[in-house]
Amino acid sequence: MTSRPVALGRELWRRPGGRAGIVALALLMLIALIGPFVLPSPTAQGDLLTESLLPPGAGHLLGTDQLSRDILSRIVNGLRLSLIIGLVSAFLAVLLGAAVGLIAGTRAGLVDTLLMRTVDALLAIPRLFVLLLVLAVWDRVPLPALVLLLALTGWYGTSRLVRAETVRLRGEDFVRAAEALGAGRLRIALRHLLPNVAAPILVAGTLGVGDVILLEAGLTYLGLGIRPPTPSLGGMVLDSRAVFATAPWTSIFPGLVIVLTVLSVNLVGDALREALDPRSA
Amino acid sequence: MTSLLEVRDLRVSFPARGGRTIHPVDGISFALERGRTLALVGESGCGKSLTGLALLRLVPPPGRIDASSVIRLEGKDMVSFDEEAMRAVRGGRIGMVFQDPMTSLNPVLTAGDQIAEAVRAHRPVSRRDALARAEALLGEVGIADPSRRLGEYPHQLSGGMRQRVMIAIALAAEPEIIIADEPTTALDVTVQAQILELLDRLRQERGMAVLLITHDLGVVAGRADDMCVMYAGQIVERASTRQVFEAPAHPYTRGLFSSVPTITGARERLTPIGGSVPPPTAWPTGCRFGPRCPERFARCDSMPTLRRAAPGHEARCWLAGDEA
Numbered sequence: 001m002t003s004r005p006v007a008l009g010r011e012l013w014r015r016p017g018g019r020a021g022i023v024a025l026a027l028l029m030l031i032a033l034i035g036p037f038v039l040p041s042p043t044a045q046g047d048l049l050t051e052s053l054l055p056p057g058a059g060h061l062l063g064t065d066q067l068s069r070d071i072l073s074r075i076v077n078g079l080r081l082s083l084i085i086g087l088v089s090a091f092l093a094v095l096l097g098a099a100v101g102l103i104a105g106t107r108a109g110l111v112d113t114l115l116m117r118t119v120d121a122l123l124a125i126p127r128l129f130v131l132l133l134v135l136a137v138w139d140r141v142p143l144p145a146l147v148l149l150l151a152l153t154g155w156y157g158t159s160r161l162v163r164a165e166t167v168r169l170r171g172e173d174f175v176r177a178a179e180a181l182g183a184g185r186l187r188i189a190l191r192h193l194l195p196n197v198a199a200p201i202l203v204a205g206t207l208g209v210g211d212v213i214l215l216e217a218g219l220t221y222l223g224l225g226i227r228p229p230t231p232s233l234g235g236m237v238l239d240s241r242a243v244f245a246t247a248p249w250t251s252i253f254p255g256l257v258i259v260l261t262v263l264s265v266n267l268v269g270d271a272l273r274e275a276l277d278p279r280s281a
Numbered sequence: 282m283t284s285l286l287e288v289r290d291l292r293v294s295f296p297a298r299g300g301r302t303i304h305p306v307d308g309i310s311f312a313l314e315r316g317r318t319l320a321l322v323g324e325s326g327c328g329k330s331l332t333g334l335a336l337l338r339l340v341p342p343p344g345r346i347d348a349s350s351v352i353r354l355e356g357k358d359m360v361s362f363d364e365e366a367m368r369a370v371r372g373g374r375i376g377m378v379f380q381d382p383m384t385s386l387n388p389v390l391t392a393g394d395q396i397a398e399a400v401r402a403h404r405p406v407s408r409r410d411a412l413a414r415a416e417a418l419l420g421e422v423g424i425a426d427p428s429r430r431l432g433e434y435p436h437q438l439s440g441g442m443r444q445r446v447m448i449a450i451a452l453a454a455e456p457e458i459i460i461a462d463e464p465t466t467a468l469d470v471t472v473q474a475q476i477l478e479l480l481d482r483l484r485q486e487r488g489m490a491v492l493l494i495t496h497d498l499g500v501v502a503g504r505a506d507d508m509c510v511m512y513a514g515q516i517v518e519r520a521s522t523r524q525v526f527e528a529p530a531h532p533y534t535r536g537l538f539s540s541v542p543t544i545t546g547a548r549e550r551l552t553p554i555g556g557s558v559p560p561p562t563a564w565p566t567g568c569r570f571g572p573r574c575p576e577r578f579a580r581c582d583s584m585p586t587l588r589r590a591a592p593g594h595e596a597r598c599w600l601a602g603d604e605a
Contacts, residue, residue, distance in 0.1 A: 004389075173384040180337055180379075181372035181399045181450060191398055195389040 105166025
């Protein structure tokens with residue numbers, strides 16, 4: 001017999017979208033992982049007069065920007081940052097959402113009502129609006145704080161999903177059977193309910209990575225997220241506004257990488273959803 | 282000597298429409314003794330499964346057990362136990378086997394994990410030790426190649442094997458009592474006999490008491506020492522299984538027997554009992570079986586008590602013997 005992760009991986013691989021997503025994402029991660037070690041420093045400047053805004057060519061594979069920095073190197077470092085932010089904050093968001101959902105789902109009554117009405121209220125405020133507001137006030141937000149902010153504004157959906165699943169499962173025979181065997185509330189929640197809601201959590205988490213990456217790029221493009229000189233994909237697009245007409249490579253390549261990253265994450269997420277849905281088996 | 286489990290006047294209440302209260306289990310009394318099997322027999326909706334759940338104080342809300350009910354485990358009144366003490370009883374002293382092994386097992390945990398969970402809910406042992414115990418239990422409930430089955434998920438097991446796993450889970454913390462709620466209803470006929478034999482063997486080996494909840498008289502015959510027949514939340518007949526099978530004293534019990542085909546009997550038309558068990562909202566004030574009873578007479582408009590039909594044989598019918 002095969003273990004569940006292995007079987008799931010096989011299911012993903014069987015789907016064209018899943019396969020494409022996995023391959024693209026693996027490549028991007030690999031590049032982000034080893035790229036910084038083989039490429040010049042993303043902040044290293046060449047001669048400003050002769051080496052700025054060079055088109056893609058032999059010396060600089062993707063050209064240079066107006067400060068004569070290597071675009072490929074900046075993209076790779078920006079990608080690394082994007083992936084880290086996306087993965088960490090989506091993970092934190094899912095953790096928080098799952099915890100709130102499980103608590104609300106297993107505790108009927110006042111606790112449930114209180115938590116879910118709070119989530120309803122939070123859902124009514126657009127995520128981008130909250131982030132813009134906080135970042136407008138909080139100048140030069142440190143990276144960990146940015147990750148945390150993205151996580152704190154991204155868990156509502158997951159909590160509702162997990163709660164709904166938990167409430168449904170609570171009525172199942174096997175939960176009653178576990179109760180009849182003397183399992184306590186915590187044991188039932190963690191050992192019996194959580195593994196059963198793992199599938200929707202995994203899907204929500206994966207799709208959340210794409211959301212966060214896009215959101216971070218957008219915020220940085222607006223000048224509110226990651227500040228220069230730290231290389232970031234959104235920041236590169238922002239910086240190229242003035243020179244876009246004469247040196248389009250300065251923003252086309254980082255833009256493409258953003259699209260490619262989010263697309264491949266979402267492909268994997270969609271394939272996961274399909275693979276985990278018993279109705280599509 | 283005190284009974285292992287004594288139930289007296291167990292009543293379960295549910296709020297009903299219009300501010301009324303209904304009692305799907307309405308004053309049940311019986312006793313379970315070590316090493317013996319008691320069968321609780323009745324049709325769907327008679328309250329027998331709810332009785333089983335009530336013994337573990339797991340009546341689904343908003344239902345509740347009336348405070349006047351007495352459930353004594355070796356003389357200790359379980360109705361007054363706190364939740365912590367009840368958790369120790371559930372699985373620890375009273376194990377439960379549910380009807381449908383397809384839905385009563387967690388689909389995403391392996392058989393071994395689920396048995397180990399049940400062990401660890403009551404014993405402070407490591408996961409490794411719990412799994413070793415799970416393997417031993419799988420062997421004990423007659424599963425071949427337990428070390429392989431340990432790592433399999435419920436969907437990889439047959440119905441009979443799943444029910445064996447359920448039984449292994451119920452046995453995990455070595456309870457003194459097993460409540461088996463329709464343990465064979467969801468299984469093939471050939472597998473049914475195996476599961477019942479397994480329960481019987483375990484009862485003998487471990488000296489457990491078994492409460493066998495079933496609608497199937499065929500399951501009761503030859504397996505239960507004593508039986509209670511339930512109808513509309515009450516016990517209508519109580520005696521040794523032999524006595525009930527030889528001379529059923531309540532018209533309802535007789536109706537049950539004549540609606541089951543026999544192998545030895547003449548080939549005669551089966552006579553079903555007309556109608557169905559009324560819901561708790563529509564119980565008559567007199568004898569609850571009255572409206573369906575072929576022997577109904579004037580006195581049935583008032584509720585009969587349990588009367589003695591023979592020594593050790595009681596029936597809730599005005600026609601049966603004398604005042605118990």
